[in-house]
Amino acid sequence: MISYIIIKNYALIDKLEITFKKGFTVITGETGSGKSVLISSLKYLFGAKIEPTLFHDKSKKIIIEGQFNIDQSLFKNIFNDNNIDFHTETIIRREFSYEGRSRSFINDTPVKIEILKNIYSLILDIHSQHENLLLKDNIFQIKLIDSYASKNFKEFKNKLRDYSEIYLNFKDLESELFTKKKIAQTDLEFDYFNNLIKEFVSLNLEIGEKENLLNELALQENIQNIKLALSELIYKFDEAEDSILSNLNFFNNKVSNFINYDNRIHKVYERLSQNAIDMNDILSEVIDINQSLNYDESRLNFIKNRLDSINNLERKLNVVNYDALFLKIEQLQNDISNIKNLNKDIEIIEDKIFKIKKTLKNKSEELTFYRKKSAINLVSQIESDLTELGISHPKLIFEFSENEGFQYNGIDKVSLLFSANKGKTPNQIGSIASGGEISRLMLCFKKQIFSSLSFPCIIFDEIDSGVSGEIARKMGRIIKNISVNGQVICVTHMSQIASLADNHHCLIKDQSGNSSCIFVKELNYNERVTELARMLSGDEIDNEAIANAKKMIDI
8 A cells, every 4th residue: 555655846746745544545626736646646656757847846856755565475576586675664766857867766776667667566556537448458358357257266267377377388389389490491591500600610709809809999990099199198298398297307306405494395395206206107108008009900901800700690690799699509509400300390399289279279268168157247246336326227248259369368359348228239338438437337347356355555536537426426435345455545526425535635736926836635524524515516615515515424
């Protein structure tokens, strides 16, 4: 669950801190107060790229920090694998600069964005309005059925796991077959691979040779400029009329006349003397270097030809360094040594694939059986919930068909068909359902997914879009029931939902200063009554609205 989130220098926020508790929490506020700032900031916290327009003050960083109470069994391995200190109360922080740089931390350990994205779904389930589009997605639909089946049929999980293990074996065999067939395609390829091996052997490469050649090439190509610079240095040191060494000796001689008068002068003299020795050593070394550097055109041509040969072989084998080149050649040698037995190997693999396809077919049919059974039960419960939510004659159908080939989760392809009106034939949900109907349908699905699962936190961002009145109240009760199993945070503009919450935060836009600023307040009972009354009646709060607000809280 989320313990707190701190947001600094983001949009209209100078600094905002929200502390969260267990159960059902709502976030409300007037239009334009930034109610969805929590959802957007959490997405940035877990890896999303931030836009320059969101900086409250361009000279400062945007900082988003959250503390999360996490389950050791889910996260211990991830933390160990990435050398992150594990704490049950884990702190995640991201910092953004206006120039486009960002840094990410987990428990003060710097981490890559990929790690944040990987743990995102284990910490949060954020449902915003655009996620209603998932209802049109076949993958989401089958995952929904699988979630229900796993919850209600213990054997389904085991069967899905067994199928997945066999499927991975099947894909490995397919990959192996493809590789062997590719190697054995033509004698021309066989000869081609042989020639590559001979080319590698003839090069007689040494470890680190390419890097050394590149360094030497850079030296040879710049040797004239280097010698010119060194010559200028020698001239300035010793040969110029006003050279460094002559000046240093002049100062040294001058100071030597007074070393007995003041100990500080004596120390200066000693330092000048040591510097004169050092400068002479440097000059001597520079002269040696300058004399040792000679442009060698034949050596330069040799280096270029040698690098061309190495690069050409690397391009042919699609590798970029000696280790990868060596491994690729070793792989080719192994392939060629077994080339005579490839046809026999191919026959064996094809026979294995034929048999494993039969097994997959049987296993996938078992999955289909449980999915269809689950779909019937799920449809019944969803239709009942939709009826409660004001859709008097809902009709849902999960239409099953088969994919062209086996997938990681079986062979089933599922389409969700829906009708909200009596006598209307169900059709693809995206073409016939209104925004309010989709919101209610998605909430019913979420209820089924989370009804008996232990989950960390789910956030609803205005899932009440398109509904009002008693329907919103009923949606609120569903959300309240979901919160029994975990933390639920709901951004809402509906008083019917807000009145059911265990905890109530209100976002307020302060426009009293030179610029607008957002701050948050956790409401007590009287403040909740006032906020609900505002949501009921608008800016002018009368006694009737106050009475209605109290009634809504006390029901």
